[in-house]
Amino acid sequence: MLINGQWAKDFHPVQGTDDEGGFVRDTSQFRNWVTVDGRSGPTGVGGFVAEPDRYHLYVALICPWASRTLMARRLKGLEDIISVTVLDPRLTEKVWRFGGNDDALPGSQADPLYAAKYLYQVYQHAKPDYTGQITVPVLWDKHKETIVNNESSEILRMFNDGFGDLAQGSIDLYPNDLRREIDSINEHLYDRFNNGVYRAGFATTQIAYERAVHEVFDSLDWIDRRLDHQDYLLGNRLTESDVRAFVTLIRFDLAYYGLFKTNLRQLRDYRNITAYIKRIHNLPGIAETVSPEHIKTGYYSIQALSPSGIVPAGPIEL
Numbered sequence: 001m002l003i004n005g006q007w008a009k010d011f012h013p014v015q016g017t018d019d020e021g022g023f024v025r026d027t028s029q030f031r032n033w034v035t036v037d038g039r040s041g042p043t044g045v046g047g048f049v050a051e052p053d054r055y056h057l058y059v060a061l062i063c064p065w066a067s068r069t070l071m072a073r074r075l076k077g078l079e080d081i082i083s084v085t086v087l088d089p090r091l092t093e094k095v096w097r098f099g100g101n102d103d104a105l106p107g108s109q110a111d112p113l114y115a116a117k118y119l120y121q122v123y124q125h126a127k128p129d130y131t132g133q134i135t136v137p138v139l140w141d142k143h144k145e146t147i148v149n150n151e152s153s154e155i156l157r158m159f160n161d162g163f164g165d166l167a168q169g170s171i172d173l174y175p176n177d178l179r180r181e182i183d184s185i186n187e188h189l190y191d192r193f194n195n196g197v198y199r200a201g202f203a204t205t206q207i208a209y210e211r212a213v214h215e216v217f218d219s220l221d222w223i224d225r226r227l228d229h230q231d232y233l234l235g236n237r238l239t240e241s242d243v244r245a246f247v248t249l250i251r252f253d254l255a256y257y258g259l260f261k262t263n264l265r266q267l268r269d270y271r272n273i274t275a276y277i278k279r280i281h282n283l284p285g286i287a288e289t290v291s292p293e294h295i296k297t298g299y300y301s302i303q304a305l306s307p308s309g310i311v312p313a314g315p316i317e318l
Contacts, residue, residue: 002120005129010093013202013304020208026133028151030126034139036164041154048141048148050163055082055148057155058119058138060096061107061291062089062298064194064247065152066137071243072159074285077168082159085109087119087136089291089298094118095134105297113142123147153186156240173240185233185241193219194248201260201305209261216262220270223249227272231279238280246280249273250290255299259306 001009016024033041038049057073059066073082088097088108096119100110116122120134126147139148139155149155160173174182191199192215200216203209223245226233233241248256249267256262267273281287300311 001131001133002123003131005124005127005131007094007120011091011095013091013302018208020205020211026135028135028149029130029132030138030147030150031154032148033154034148034158034162036162041158041162043154044149047144050166052081052166053083054141054143056113056140056142057082057084058087058122058136058140059084060087060089060136060298061289061294063136064251065135067247067289068152068243069137069139069155069159070289071247071286072156072173072240074289075168075171075173075238075243075283076159076163078159078163078166081163081166083112085112086294089294090301091298091303092118094120096120096136105294107291107294113140153244156243160240171238173238173243175237175239178234178237178239181234182239182241186244188222189219189241189244189248192216193223194244197248197252197256197260197262200262201256213262213264217264220265220267220273223276224270224272227276231276238283242280246277249277250281251295251299254292254295258312259299259302 003009016026018024032044032048034048034050034055035041036050038046040046057069059070061067073079073084086099086107086109088099088104090097090105098111098117098119099105099108111122114122114125119136119138122138122140123130123134125145135150137152137155138150141148149158157174159167196212196216196219199212200209203212223233230236232238233245252267257266267277281290296311300306301309
């Protein structure tokens with residue numbers, strides 16, 4: 001992590017723990033919003049108006065949080081409006097590294113803006129005295145040369161409605177009539193499932209691990225029941241809740257089941273969830289946001305969980 005703008009602490013997946021040894025995630029610090037007219041959003045300051053070729057997205061295909069934003073970018077037809085760079089999925093002592101070198105995993109890319117070697121150097125450019133973790137996604141403003149936002153849930157929502165007529169209107173991931181229900185489902189999903197797999201994998205005590213694992217599988221049972229007679233979590237309309245669920249589900253058998261020891265059952269044991277994953281994966285452009293090779297290689301590069309770094313064979317079947 002950076003302390004006062006200087007690299008001071010090599011990467012470790014456990015950012016903090018609670019009183020029972022449970023994993024605690026740091027809070028994102030850049031919280032500005034892109035809006036149609038440049039006014040401030042729910043947090044942060046104004047001045048980030050929606051314009052073509054102004055914003056750049058840094059992502060890693062290992063990361064479910066980053067993949068939320070990639071999915072929204074594709075679903076809203078923003079590929080020609082917002083450029084993107086894919087980082088190497090392997091976690092180094094300085095966290096995220098760019099591609100463009102001989103040993104980079106295929107599909108990872110060099111930094112097109114500052115020729116940075118590591119993502120932390122982009123954070124330094126945005127805020128020379130930054131103190132905190134280096135995370136993806138990062139939404140970058142090429143005009144102001146700063147980070148707009150590094151909170152995935154907010155970037156997802158910006159891509160849905162912050163770009164106005166620059167985005168496609170055929171899909172609304174956060175429609176007015178479903179917002180209260182979407183917020184309720186999101187709240188249920190986040191701590192118990194999206195972050196629950198991390199709470200299991202990065203638990204430092206047995207009690208914290210067991211609690212997280214049971215909550216993960218309670219959530220899977222809950223998701224499977226909701227899909228008994230409908231295509232998506234809120235009936236037959238795709239919403240941001242489905243995006244949030246999909247990015248964790250698609251990584252489950254690839255990484256979380258084995259490496260994070262959330263291994264009571266595999267997703268193949270859930271008939272409704274299996275069909276649901278395939279349904280979303282088959283939507284136009286969504287398969288391009290999923291790389292089993294990056295996911296498996298990235299997670300198995302985490303030394304705290306996989307000291308050998310050996311990636312098990314066998315791609316996911318969709």
